[in-house]
Amino acid sequence: MRRVITTTTRGLIIAMATLCLAATAGAQPTQSTQKLPTGAPKVTAMQLKGVVVAVKGNHLVVRMEPSGEYRLFITKPGQTATIDGKVTPMTNLAPGTSLTASVAMMETPVVDRTVATLTGTVWQAGPTTVVLTLANGENHQYDVPAGMKFNVDGVMKEAMELRPGMKVTATKVVESPRMELATDAVVTGTTKP
Structure with missing residues (x-):
């Protein structure tokens, strides 16, 4: 099985990998993901008006x-509207009901940062690939991007300078920017007289 150290997703991922000499033999791969805000949220307010034509379950x-x-709207479970002054489940709206929705949409730029760490022993290394023997005894091949340097005892080295038997820890950091959307709506309405 072949695993790749760097990943390209949507053309906007920054991938960094650092290998350093580990003091102990291979640990199992670990991975953690953080969501990091990268800018101020942008809030947009709007008002939508319309008349209910049909309701089936949570489809409106x-x-x-x-x-x-x-337009088809899919309501959240338990979502309500204030109709003629009474709180009413959206699933109980009747055709002909006039609705007004005051909607606030918040867009927040975030980066999903995933850090994966893998420890192993160099089995073979070349200019573009490194094969590591993991703690479970399996060998896995990893692609190495051009220009990547490895930290071995504080000395930066190319992949082809790694030697069999060196204990290394590989850390991959992948950052994927995206926009996180959140909406909040207050729905009011009146029934047809």
Whole structure:
């Protein structure tokens, strides 16, 4: 089986790998992921109006005003609206009910940073690949990106300078930027007289 040390996702991932001499024999691979905000959230407020055409379970079809366009909304379990002053489950709305939704949408730029650490013993190394023997005795081959340096006893070395028997720890950091969306809606309405 072949595993790759660096990953490219959506063309916007920064991948770094550092190998250093480990004092002890291989530990099992570990991985952790953090969500890091990278900027201030952008809040957009809007108001939507329409008339309920059909309701089936948590699916709500609304004819939007003033465009006349039909839109399908999927409501969250337990979501309610205040209709004629009474709190009503969205699943109980009747066709003909006029709705107004005040919606706040918050977009926050975040980076998902995944750090994976793997310890093993160099079985074979070349300019573009390293084969490590893991603690469980299995050998795995990893691709090494051009220009990557390895820290071995504080000395930066190329992959081809690694020698069989060296105990190394490989750390892969992958950062994937994305936008996190959150919405909050207050829905009110009136029933058809």
